[in-house]
Amino acid sequence: MTTDPLAPSPDADLPPGAHLPHHPEFLWRAPEPKKNYDVVIVGGGGHGLATAHYLARNHGITNVAVLERGWLAGGNMARNTTLIRSNYLWDESAGIYEHSLKLWEGLEDELGYPILFSQRGVLNLAHTEQDVRDSIRRVEANRLNGIDAEWLDPKQVAHVCPIVNTSADIRYPVLGATFQPRGGIAKHDYVAWGFARSASDAGIDIIQNCEVTGFVTDVDRVTGVETNLGRIGAGTVALCAAGHTSTLTDQLGFRVPIQSHPLQALVSELLEPIHPTVVMSNAVHVYVSQAHKGELVMGAGVDSYNGYGQRGAFHIIERQMAAAVELFPVFGRARLLRTWGGIVDVTPDASPIVGATPYENLYLNCGWGTGGFKATPGVGWCLAHTVATGTPHAINAPFALDRFVTGRLIDEHGAAAVAH
Structure with a gap:
């Protein structure tokens, strides 16, 4: 097989001293x-x-x-x-994503292969009173479906993720958040x-x-x-x-x-471990986690035009970064390493x-x-x-x-x- 020449080292995200059981070219x-x-x-x-x-x-x-x-x-x-969660509103969606999350929880043993599945929890921030109402509704729907879900007030948000800016005098004040402890990321x-x-x-x-x-x-x-x-x-x-x-x-x-749209994301330079969970904000279209080796992994909203190009418009990234820096002032001087785009397929x-x-x-x-x-x-x-x-x-x-x-x-x- 051939691998992407621009791809990182296969062992790049593993903890120091650890290695994959085989390099990719010998796996299949x-x-x-x-x-x-x-x-x-x-x-x-x-x-x-x-x-x-x-x-x-x-x-x-x-x-x-x-x-x-x-x-x-x-x-x-x-x-x-790489975000993983199952806290969707409707029963049908919750059913398929929760089934998937349960499989994620045993997948490394099933495959006999490290996938770096990290259940660090997922926060969905609420910035308006309507966000709060919708979020609490979703928490209750999740609980009816047996899915772990909590509503957190701003103080509890700060306890789960101390680096989030919970001040009241910012453009997007954090009025609370939903939290799914079993959510997380994988490689x-x-x-x-x-x-x-x-x-x-x-x-x-x-x-x-x-x-x-x-x-x-x-x-x-x-x-x-x-x-x-x-x-x-x-x-x-x-x-x-x-x-x-x-x-x-x-x-x-x-x-x-x-309809197919580009969806942009980016990573920062390597940083010391500081971000303990995954934080999402639908209102401002930004979501941030920290990968195992230290870079911030951030995503933006979907570009509005249809297309198959694996890149997007700069103004989307610009808005994303403005929101990210406001929500996470500690990252204000972090350097952007690279960006990319995927092609998302959206139904009505x-x-x-x-x-x-x-x-x-x-x-x-x-x-x-x-x-x-x-x-x-x-x-x-x-x-x-x-x-x-x-x-x-x-x-x-x-x-x-x-x-x-x-x-x-x-x-x-x-x-x-x-x-x-």
Whole structure:
């Protein structure tokens, strides 16, 4: 396999003296594609790799190919801010994210691979009276769903994260926050490598630099995919291509209700450990955590225009930094190291699409917006079940494509939990 030449050292985020059990180039096989597979997964990011892992682990299906047009996990999986939480408002959303969080809690042992999962807690700040009302409503909804959630007043916020500016005389005064103690972060590259190693060890083929350029169909079935490496036959196809999903479904003659936008993030220079948790603010579109090796990882709001460019507009970053410095004065002199952008796929109700399509043997997984990373093991589990059995898992059944026809939407817009 080949790795991104600009990627950091594989051991860069591990504690001093610790090393990965193997470097990435030795973690999975690099086979030539076979002519036919029982299942073809399009997209070698976190969701595609997790689906492959659970097809093998839960269902014994190993004649599977994961096709990645670039390098493994080089799309959104390498371009997110690694936040993990499950404190969403609606029952359906809470169900799939809590299922995922429970899997995160045992994933390192399951994969036998370090993923640096750190349950340091997630704070969602409230800056207005309406924020407060919405946040308390969400805390109560979380508790009804058995999800750990607390409402903190400003003094309690300062106790959990002393570096947050809780003064009353700033543009965005902190009136309180929700807190999920079980939330946190994980190392995205290691998560992908762990899933890839597990799938490869089970006999699943992971094929990089393999771009799907078309589909072979027979009435209402997809019988294969055309790629730059040739035609590959498929018994079942699962699309896990995130923001590029619509470019694939357009070739099949049906549309999905998603829009793709750049989402920007950045990291600072290395700093001493000072930030104990994850802090988010939907009102000002900034979220901040500190990675294991010391850099601040910060994200912004979604750029308003549609596009597939993996960068965004400077004014978004400028507003993000202004808000971050106000909320965290201690970081006022920190230097910016680098920025990047991912491609988020947003649906009209800010909830994902996971399930059947107009083609009998074609399944869809897209529309996660800014919530894709945290859902990685959960959606892999549910999509694997859907592919293996031909019927949706109870957890992903509400996220069917036809809800946009029936009106059974899961509207996370304005729920103070949509972003990130």
